[in-house]
Amino acid sequence: MFTGIVTDVGVVLETEQRGDLRIRIGTRYEPDGIDMGASICCDGVCLTVVDKGKSAPENDGGWFDVEASAETLSKTTLGGWAPGRRINLERALKVGDELGGHIVSGHVDGLAKVVEIVDDGDSTRITFEAPEALAPFIASKGSVALNGTSLTVNDVMDRRFGVNLIPHTKEVTTWGDIVKGDDINLEIDTMARYVERLQSWNRWNKA
Structure with a gap:
């Protein structure tokens, strides 16, 4: 679950069609603080982290990879994402976090x-x-x-x-x-x- 309060603006680094669409997103989030399998809201879409890593030493933050199924692509803008696109990011809500927006599932309608x-x-x-x-x-x-x-x-x-x-x-x-x-x-x-x-x-x- 999420709140709709954006905590970082990421950037699409690369995309690759591997059956599902695999997307690499650059972020200021520290990769060591992102668990494999964690959910991150990417432009309103709840996506699962399948890989992660650090950026080049001169850059802050790191990157994470997500995969989008055909169903996700049919309901969202993800199919049109290309390298350089900026996207709103939010980490999943934790128990005790402030609910500053409203309850958001990350399931785009x-x-x-x-x-x-x-x-x-x-x-x-x-x-x-x-x-x-x-x-x-x-x-x-x-x-x-x-x-x-x-x-x-x-x-x-x-x-x-x-x-x-x-x-x-x-x-x-x-x-x-x-x-x-x-x-x-x-x-x-x-x-x-x-x-x-x-x-x-x-x-x-x-x-």
């Missing part, structure tokens, strides 16, 4: 598209379009995870919803790189999933 970016004072307002099947799960003043970042929804109109990014968020994440037309990994709020499941179960039992 689909892709939202950036349809508008406008300045709003010192902040930036971004409007997204959600897939039709996911739009009902997004509520005004609710939470969503977008590229692994916990954000509050300002407003919703049909399939479109907006969020505001303060300057700090843009500085410590990849949101300063986003442009109109980009696809974004979207995870709806976990509670919304269960509410819908309960409602559909009740409807089915009454039928």
Whole structure:
């Protein structure tokens, strides 16, 4: 589990198709502090560390390798990742850690598209379009995870919803790189999933 609070901005170093897609990510995380098999949220996608190592002596941090299955590639932006791409990273939540965002599973539901970016004072307002099947799960003043970042929804109109990014968020994440037309990994709020499941179960039992 994660909180949607980004703790590092990594960079894709290389990708290789080995049946599944293998991706090497450079990070400021100390490799000795990363366990093999650990989960790291990469742009909102929970991925398992399958290898790790130190960077060149002149660089801080190290690297870790992850693998993405065909199912993961079909639901996320990972298939388009190329060397040099910056990605939001978060280590898995530990018992006793501060929950600064909201509960994030790292299980991306689909892709939202950036349809508008406008300045709003010192902040930036971004409007997204959600897939039709996911739009009902997004509520005004609710939470969503977008590229692994916990954000509050300002407003919703049909399939479109907006969020505001303060300057700090843009500085410590990849949101300063986003442009109109980009696809974004979207995870709806976990509670919304269960509410819908309960409602559909009740409807089915009454039928």
